[in-house]
Amino acid sequence: MKRILHIDASYSAEHSVSRVLSKAFITAYQTLHPEDKILYRDLGHFPVPYINETWIAAIHSPPETHTPEMIEALKDSEPLLEEFLSVDSYVFGVPMYGFTIPAALKAYIEHLIRIGRTYAVDENGVQGLVHGKKALFVTSRGGNYPPGSPFGEDHQEPYLRTIFWSFGITDVQFVNASNLVLGDREQSIATAQTKLQTLAAQW
């Protein structure tokens, strides 16, 4: 039995394309793998707290020296990290906001940036410590971002690839539903749905 962490990050509800698509993937996957366990987290509607100065001090000091404030600062963070480390794979529904990811997802990811837990640094640079896991990012964008696009640059997919690489997770796939505002919305959703159904059978 595999454990999959499904996370949505859109602030919208029923109109969210990334929610519809990530759920479609999970539904198709579950039909094929009913024995697997899906954990769900809705960051768009239930955001995690921001890390803060006390949190930073806490993660850089031995647990036996932690003050009550540091213990409090880590109270929500440690379970998020343990959940992240406990699963086999990840499915994220991620809208593009301001050419990148929503603040709620960035706030979540900051809890995972833990030296000695998700990454290490040595003379060779960053070494990811999370191995044998894979991630699917289902993204939704108003525009389309091929190289040289007049609408700007995609800072979403490169960011997510880089931060997951820093954790050691390099088996990463993207299904991007683009042009949802500037192009043929229905066609873009249908194309993404087809890709996700195919991927669900291979994942």
Ligand SMILES: Cc1cc2nc3c(=O)[nH]c(=O)nc-3n(C[C@H](O)[C@H](O)[C@H](O)COP(=O)(O)O)c2cc1C
């Ligand atoms: C605050 C905000 C910022 C956005 N910024 C961008 C952007 O930079 N580029 C883009 O292509 N679309 C942008 N959009 C459009 C969304 O990516 C698009 O509507 C997408 O469908 C949202 O995902 P969702 O349907 O899952 O909520 C933005 C939408 C919102 C609400």
